[in-house]
Amino acid sequence: MAFKYPGGRIYRTNETNQSVRPFQAHYGNRGMTLEEDLNATNEYYREQGIAVIHKKPTPIQIVRVDYPKRSAAVIKEAYFKQASTTDYNGVYRGKYIDFEAKETKNKTSFPLKNFHEHQIHHMEQVMRHGGICFVILRFTTLNEVYLLDAHHLIAYWQKQQAGGRKSIPKRDIEQHGHYIALGYQPRIDYISVVEKVYFSH
Numbered sequence: 001m002a003f004k005y006p007g008g009r010i011y012r013t014n015e016t017n018q019s020v021r022p023f024q025a026h027y028g029n030r031g032m033t034l035e036e037d038l039n040a041t042n043e044y045y046r047e048q049g050i051a052v053i054h055k056k057p058t059p060i061q062i063v064r065v066d067y068p069k070r071s072a073a074v075i076k077e078a079y080f081k082q083a084s085t086t087d088y089n090g091v092y093r094g095k096y097i098d099f100e101a102k103e104t105k106n107k108t109s110f111p112l113k114n115f116h117e118h119q120i121h122h123m124e125q126v127m128r129h130g131g132i133c134f135v136i137l138r139f140t141t142l143n144e145v146y147l148l149d150a151h152h153l154i155a156y157w158q159k160q161q162a163g164g165r166k167s168i169p170k171r172d173i174e175q176h177g178h179y180i181a182l183g184y185q186p187r188i189d190y191i192s193v194v195e196k197v198y199f200s201h
Contacts, residue, residue: 041186053090085122096131103138109167148177
């Protein structure tokens with residue numbers, strides 16, 4: 001099935017997260033993607049009354065459908081109606097939360113090509129209006145997850161635009177970001193980091 005952005009550019013699965021798989025309760029499954037882990041974590045937060053965070057739906061325009069059977073339809077081609085902003089948003093302790101989640105197989109840096117200019121602009125707008133905005137970054141090979149405030153990401157993005165390096169060194173993420181220990185329930189307890197970083201002052 002081919003998905004295309006407005007303008008016809010082909011959608012690549014490493015640009016945005018793949019479609020959500022059904023929620024699974026076994027949080028200890030180390031084969032889960034970052035998106036699946038976060039969806040399970042958010043489900044736990046909602047069930048426990050901790051926070052209300054959801055993955056944003058991505059609106060699409062279906063342009064070609066095949067009907068191999070009368071009772072079944074198969075989407076063959078579709079377009080994103082608009083460029084997506086960030087992956088997740090919601091509310092925690094009365095504050096608006098907005099974040100993007102990305103993963104890489106790199107061990108020493110996080111490529112900035114994983115992000116898009118419209119996402120950076122969206123993060124800037126959220127922060128300008130007083131929202132809490134960050135990115136959750138997973139180094140899949142190392143099985144390490146970090147929360148990095150959006151203003152750090154934006155600073156590296158701006159340096160790249162001015163001819164600087166095209167990735168964020170892992171050592172800088174370790175210095176400016178916050179390590180999220182993996183657990184059982186919730187799997188990626190980023191809210192405990194949010195509490196420490198944004199609410200402990």
